[in-house]
Amino acid sequence: MKQLITLIFILFLILLSAERSIAQQANLAGNIRAGEKGLKGATLSLKKTTYKTLTDQEGHYSFTTVAAGTYEISVTAIGYITHRQQITLAADSTMALDVEMREKSDDLNEVVVTGTMKAVRKLDSPVPVEVYTPAFFQKNPTPSLFEAVGLINGVRPQLNCNICNTGDIHINGLEGAYTLILIDGMPIISSLSTVYGLSGIPNSLVDHIEVVKGPASSLYGSEAMGGVINVITKNAVKAPLFSFDAFGTTWQEYNLDASVKFSGKNFQSLLGVNYFNYQHPTDKNGDGFTDVTLQHRISVFNKWNFVRKEKREASLAARFVNEDRWGGQMNWNKDFRGSDSIYGESIYTRRWELIGLYQLPVKEKIMLQLSYNWHHQNSYYGYNPFIATQQVGFAQMYWDKELGKKHNLLLGATYRYTWYDDNTPATSSANGLHNMPATTPLPGIFIQDEWKFSEQQTLLTGYRYDYDRYHGSIHSPRLAYKFSPNPMNTLRASFGTGFRVVNLFTEDHAALTGARQVVIAEALKPERSYNGNLNYVKKVPAGFGLLNLDVTGFYSYFTNKITGDFDQDPDKIIYANLNGHAISRGIAVNTEMTFNSPLRISAGLTWSDVYQLDNNGNGTEKTRQLHAPKWSGNYLISYTFPGEFVVDLTGVYTGPMRLPVQPRDYRPEYSPWFTLANIQLTKKFDNGLEIYGGIKNILNFIPKYALIRAFDPFDKTAADPVSNPNGYTFDTEYNYAPLQGIRGFAGVRYNLFKY
Numbered sequence: 097m098k099q100l101i102t103l104i105f106i107l108f109l110i111l112l113s114a115e116r117s118i119a120q121q122a123n124l125a126g127n128i129r130a131g132e133k134g135l136k137g138a139t140l141s142l143k144k145t146t147y148k149t150l151t152d153q154e155g156h157y158s159f160t161t162v163a164a165g166t167y168e169i170s171v172t173a174i175g176y177i178t179h180r181q182q183i184t185l186a187a188d189s190t191m192a193l194d195v196e197m198r199e200k201s202d203d204l205n206e207v208v209v210t211g212t213m214k215a216v217r218k219l220d221s222p223v224p225v226e227v228y229t230p231a232f233f234q235k236n237p238t239p240s241l242f243e244a245v246g247l248i249n250g251v252r253p254q255l256n257c258n259i260c261n262t263g264d265i266h267i268n269g270l271e272g273a274y275t276l277i278l279i280d281g282m283p284i285i286s287s288l289s290t291v292y293g294l295s296g297i298p299n300s301l302v303d304h305i306e307v308v309k310g311p312a313s314s315l316y317g318s319e320a321m322g323g324v325i326n327v328i329t330k331n332a333v334k335a336p337l338f339s340f341d342a343f344g345t346t347w348q349e350y351n352l353d354a355s356v357k358f359s360g361k362n363f364q365s366l367l368g369v370n371y372f373n374y375q376h377p378t379d380k381n382g383d384g385f386t387d388v389t390l391q392h393r394i395s396v397f398n399k400w401n402f403v404r405k406e407k408r409e410a411s412l413a414a415r416f417v418n419e420d421r422w423g424g425q426m427n428w429n430k431d432f433r434g435s436d437s438i439y440g441e442s443i444y445t446r447r448w449e450l451i452g453l454y455q456l457p458v459k460e461k462i463m464l465q466l467s468y469n470w471h472h473q474n475s476y477y478g479y480n481p482f483i484a485t486q487q488v489g490f491a492q493m494y495w496d497k498e499l500g501k502k503h504n505l506l507l508g509a510t511y512r513y514t515w516y517d518d519n520t521p522a523t524s525s526a527n528g529l530h531n532m533p534a535t536t537p538l539p540g541i542f543i544q545d546e547w548k549f550s551e552q553q554t555l556l557t558g559y560r561y562d563y564d565r566y567h568g569s570i571h572s573p574r575l576a577y578k579f580s581p582n583p584m585n586t587l588r589a590s591f592g593t594g595f596r597v598v599n600l601f602t603e604d605h606a607a608l609t610g611a612r613q614v615v616i617a618e619a620l621k622p623e624r625s626y627n628g629n630l631n632y633v634k635k636v637p638a639g640f641g642l643l644n645l646d647v648t649g650f651y652s653y654f655t656n657k658i659t660g661d662f663d664q665d666p667d668k669i670i671y672a673n674l675n676g677h678a679i680s681r682g683i684a685v686n687t688e689m690t691f692n693s694p695l696r697i698s699a700g701l702t703w704s705d706v707y708q709l710d711n712n713g714n715g716t717e718k719t720r721q722l723h724a725p726k727w728s729g730n731y732l733i734s735y736t737f738p739g740e741f742v743v744d745l746t747g748v749y750t751g752p753m754r755l756p757v758q759p760r761d762y763r764p765e766y767s768p769w770f771t772l773a774n775i776q777l778t779k780k781f782d783n784g785l786e787i788y789g790g791i792k793n794i795l796n797f798i799p800k801y802a803l804i805r806a807f808d809p810f811d812k813t814a815a816d817p818v819s820n821p822n823g824y825t826f827d828t829e830y831n832y833a834p835l836q837g838i839r840g841f842a843g844v845r846y847n848l849f850k851y
Contacts, residue, residue, distance in 0.1 A: 122185035125158035126193040127151075128171060135197055138173040139692070171195050222546065222556040222578040224588050224631040224648065226307040226686075230299055235732060235744040236774045237343055237788070237843060239351040239372045240295040241302070245325065246748060249700025249730045250309060250684050254723050258802045258828045258835065259423040260441040260477070261389035267309055267323035268650060269706035269724035270680055273596065274322030276312070280329055280413065282451050282467035283316060283490060283512070295419070300339045300355040301368040301397050303330040309684070310650060311594030311627045315574075317510065317540055317562055321594030321625045322652075322680075329413065332357055332364035332401045336784075336847040343843025345792070347388070347836065348376040362403045370395040379426050380837060381798065383806040385439075386423045387835040393419040408455040409463070417447040425809070436479040439809035443475040461496040478810060484518035494542075506544040513537050536597065539563055544574075554578045562595070567622045570595050586633040594625040594652075620658055621673050627652040641691040647683070654678040657708060676716065678708035694736035701729040720754045723832070725767075727751030740780040744790075747773035756829045760822045763801040767832040770797050789842035796838040801830060 128138045134155020141148040142159070145167065151157045164187040171179040176197040185191055218225060226248070233244040245265060246253045254272065255263040264272020276283055279297070305327055312320040340354040355368035372393045377386050399413040422428070424440030432438040452466040467490045475482045494508030517523050517533035525532045540562035547555045558574035576590035629650040636643040657674040682704030689697045706721035733745040749771040757765050776790030805826045808814060814825050 120164045120187045121161045122164045122187060123158070123160050123190040124162060124169075124183070124185060124193060125156070125190060126195070128155045128157060128173070128195050128197060130155075130173075130176065130197050135173055135176075137692075138171055138176075138197070141170050142167040143170055144168075169193070171197065173197055219580065219583065219586065220554070220578075222554045222576040222588060223308060223590060224629075224633075224646075226309075228305045228307070230302050230304075233299065234341075234788075234845075235734065235776060236746040236792070237341070237351075237776075237841070239349065241297050241299070241305070241327065242295050244299075245305070245307075247730055247732075247746060248307060249686055250702045250704075250728070251307065251325075252725075252728065252750075255831050255834070256829060257441070258831050259385060259389070260421065260443055260475075260828075261423060262443070265325065266723065267307075267325075268680060268682060268684070268702065269704040269721060270322035270652075271721070271723075273319065274594075276316055276320040276324045278316070278324060278326040279449070280411075280451055280453070281326060282465060283319070284449050284451065284467045284469045284488060295372075295393065295395075295417070297327060297370065297395065297397065297415075299341060299370075300353045301329050301335075301366060301399065303328045309648070310590070310629050311592040311625055311652070315542060315544070315558065315560065317512065317560065318538060318595060318597045321596050321623065321654075329397075329399055330366060331411075332359075332366040332399055335364075335366050338848040339846060341843065341845035343788075343841055345841040346839045347374070347378065349374040363400055364403075365398065365400045368397040368399075370397075377426055381802065381835060383803050384425055385803060385806055386426065389421050389423040391419060391421040393417070393421075404455075405457075408457065409453060410455065411451075411453045413449075413451040415447075415449040417445065417449075419443075419445045421445075434476045434479055434481060436810050439478050441475070441477050443473060445471070445473050447471045463494055463496065465492045466490070481519060484516070486517075487515040489513045502548050504546040504548075506542075506546075508542050510540045510542070511538070512540075537565065538597065552579060552581050564597050564622065567597060570622065584635045584637075586631075588631040588633075589629075590631075591626075591628045594627065596623045620671065621656045623654060623656045623658055625652050625654045641689065641693075644686075644688040644690075646686040648685075649683050650681065652680040654680070654708075659708065659710075674708055674710055676709045676711045678706075678721075680704065680706045680721075682706075696734045697732070699729065699731045701727070703727055722754050722756055725751040725753040742778040742780065744776045744778070745773065746776075747771055750832070753832055755832060756827075758804065758822075758824055758827070761804070761824075763804065763830060767799075770833060771795065772797060772833065784847040786845045787843075788845070789840070791838060791840050793834075793836065793838050797833065798835060798837045799831070799833050802835060803828060804830065 128135045128140070128151045134151070134153070136151060136153050136155060138151040138155070138157075139148070140151070140157050142162070147159055147162060149157050149159060162185055164185050166182065166184045168180060168182050179195050179197060181195075183191065183193060218227060228248060233241075233247065236244075236247060238244045242253050242263070242265070245251050250268050252266045253263055254266050255261055257263070265275045265277070266272055267275050278284075305325065308324045310323060312324045316324060335355065335357050338356050340352065342352045344350045350373045352371045353368070355366055357364065357366050359365065370393070372391060374388065374391050377390060378388065379385060380387055395415060395417045397413065397415040400411060402410040404410055422440055422442040425438050428438045428440035430442070432440055433442050447469065449469045450467060454464045456462040456464060469488050471486045473482065473484045490510070490512045492508060492510040494506055497505045497507070499505055514536040515533055516536075517531065523532055523534055524530070540560055542558065542560040544556065544558035547557075549555065554577070556574070556576040560572040560574075562570040562572070564570060572593045572595060574590075574592040576588065578586065578588045580586040627650065629648055631646070631648045634645040636645065655677055657678040658671060659674050682702060684700070684702040686700045687698060703726060704724065705726060706724040708719050708721070710717045710719065728748070728750050730748045731746070734742065736742045749769070750767075751769055752766040754766055755763070757763055773794050774790060774792045775794055776788055778786055778788040780786050803826070805811070805814065805820075805824050809826045811825050814820055814823070
């Protein structure tokens with residue numbers, strides 16, 4: 097009897113428990129929309145549970161018999177921002193929850209300005225513009241944007257000196273002098289300051305970077321022959337209250353980016369600081385010289401956004417950069433600066449920048465942009481001093497006017513004034529008796545009409561006129577056409593011209609890195625280019641997710657190209673206008689695959705053929721461009737594991753490129769194929785904290801050759817035919833990859849109240 101009573105009691109408890117369980121269940125249903133349409137195939141999940149479902153053809157979903165309680169629901173879909181929301185399910189009820197999904201900012205609705213100088217959706221821009229956010233660069237953290245942009249297909253940071261590590265940025269194989277660097281649309285980074293312009297910009301202040309490949313001189317004037325890189329800084333209104341990103345490497349490199357926002361009644365301000373320190377001389381290749389330049393850099397950036405009537409725009413930004421860098425023989429110190437006993441290259445740099453934007457208080461949309469920068473460099477290359485100062489002032493006013501429903505007119509005027517002085521013959525008087533700083537005033541006007549004659553087709557025409565006191569009138573027309581029958585297919589075709597007035601320093605920084613003497617063979621003429629390109633973008637929805645395909649063919653023809661002859665005399669660089677023409681042509685392919693699973697794969701490939709044809713009197717000689725690989729590309733594989741653990745594999749691969757060699761040089765004239773690969777693991781927390789770490793250059797690729805005659809950097813015995821029968825001289829320009837091998841890194845980043 098006792099056993100029967102016990103059994104009945106246990107059965108009663110089980111039934112009671114089941115009844116309570118049933119009573120505590122709930123249902124959840126609703127619709128997921130994108131605009132006015134239901135979104136098919138969206139994934140919904142209740143975090144920390146096994147509940148998961150997909151939306152049907154109409155965007156409808158449902159969860160049944162879910163235990164009552166509080167959950168975080170996650171809604172994900174290809175091309176849309178993940179939606180997260182906390183919900184509470186009451187017992188014995190059905191909750192209705194509808195969600196409106198927003199397209200990702202880096203997808204069709206990304207707003208860009210670089211292609212047309214006005215804010216338009218990336219999809220609507222008749223000029224192809226590539227957009228990269230800080231999240232892209234954070235997959236392989238670097239201490240400067242100069243290094244970070246190397247992860248972009250077709251963009252290559254080129255170090256021009258193995259000792260001081262200064263360089264420039266090449267787009268599609270063209271030299272750095274053809275790349276215009278902008279900050280918030282202002283051309284304040286050029287000539288003397290290119291390498292420093294992208295160093296020290298706090299990553300915490302960068303909203304995104306826009307890249308236009310191909311001539312853009314019809315809008316931006318001189319130096320925009322090869323392309324434009326526009327760094328768009330954050331609007332203080334939308335920035336986090338506080339953020340920082342700090343990391344270090346096993347080579348004892350340390351980098352810190354931090355920003356803080358403060359506000360008043362009519363303004364929001366964002367203050368950012370970048371600090372980089374590397375003070376550990378390393379010589380792993382055994383040539384007696386530092387493998388990486390030692391640096392101590394601090395940069396402070398402050399941007400103000402003002403609140404005005406009728407939402408008119410006004411902002412002001414300033415930046416200060418101070419850097420001390422040196423490289424050289426391992427036993428060098430500052431006591432040897434400028435001496436001929438121990439070789440070192442020491443560069444002190446100070447730089448100020450000021451950027452202003454103001455919308456005039458009138459009915460029409462008239463914008464005024466102002467910028468100014470002051471750059472001073474105090475340097476020694478061995479015992480050769482180079483002291484230079486550059487000031488650039490820029491003013492631009494433009495009128496953005498809609499003419500009916502189909503035309504948008506842009507009419508503007510610009511004035512750019514460059515003042516440059518150094519201690520070389522380049523800025524001395526004709527008789528050489530006194531100093532004569534170079535001044536370059538460059539006024540210009542431009543007009544652009546964007547004609548949208550249907551929802552699918554847009555035609556852009558543009559023209560720019562500049563006047564240079566030495567070169568006279570310079571005309572730059574432009575034409576672009578876009579055909580987009582639907583959001584999945586877009587075809588763009590464009591033709592444009594570019595020009596560049598002569599600035600001697602920009603011709604090649606190698607003139608100062610080593611013992612080469614600059615020789616100007618003739619009065620240099622401005623360069624001109626004619627460019628055409630065809631771009632096709634295809635988005636392919638598939639069973640696995642979404643495939644994006646972006647293909648561009650480009651062709652540029654250059655006249656009056658300024659060339660530096662490194663081959664005629666190993667002790668000289670001889671500059672002259674090319675007696676012939678130069679060609680840059682190629683195809684670039686970018687692909688991105690986003691899967692229904694948390695996997696993302698992207699890869700890029702660029703084939704470029706950059707060469708010049710010189711009529712030297714003995715026929716036409718074809719010469720390949722230095723440091724311009726025919727094949728290059730990038731790759732990225734990213735996977736998110738449960739618990740917000742993200743693994744990123746990133747890298748670039750580079751084919752053979754022609755290098756500056758000396759007569760009878762034992763070093764190969766062409767570099768080998770190589771890849772620089774990196775891997776990173778990131779843990780993301782819900783409170784905005786991220787911890788990351790990984791390995792750079794996991795294949796440990798290091799160039800086999802770098803310096804020549806490193807034992808005699810001052811060429812004291814170079815003229816001895818017995819010890820130096822081949823007549824080699826010390827030089828530092830033979831470079832195709834960083835000299836840093838495998839190394840680890842770790843860091844932490846945090847955003848407070850990000851919205």
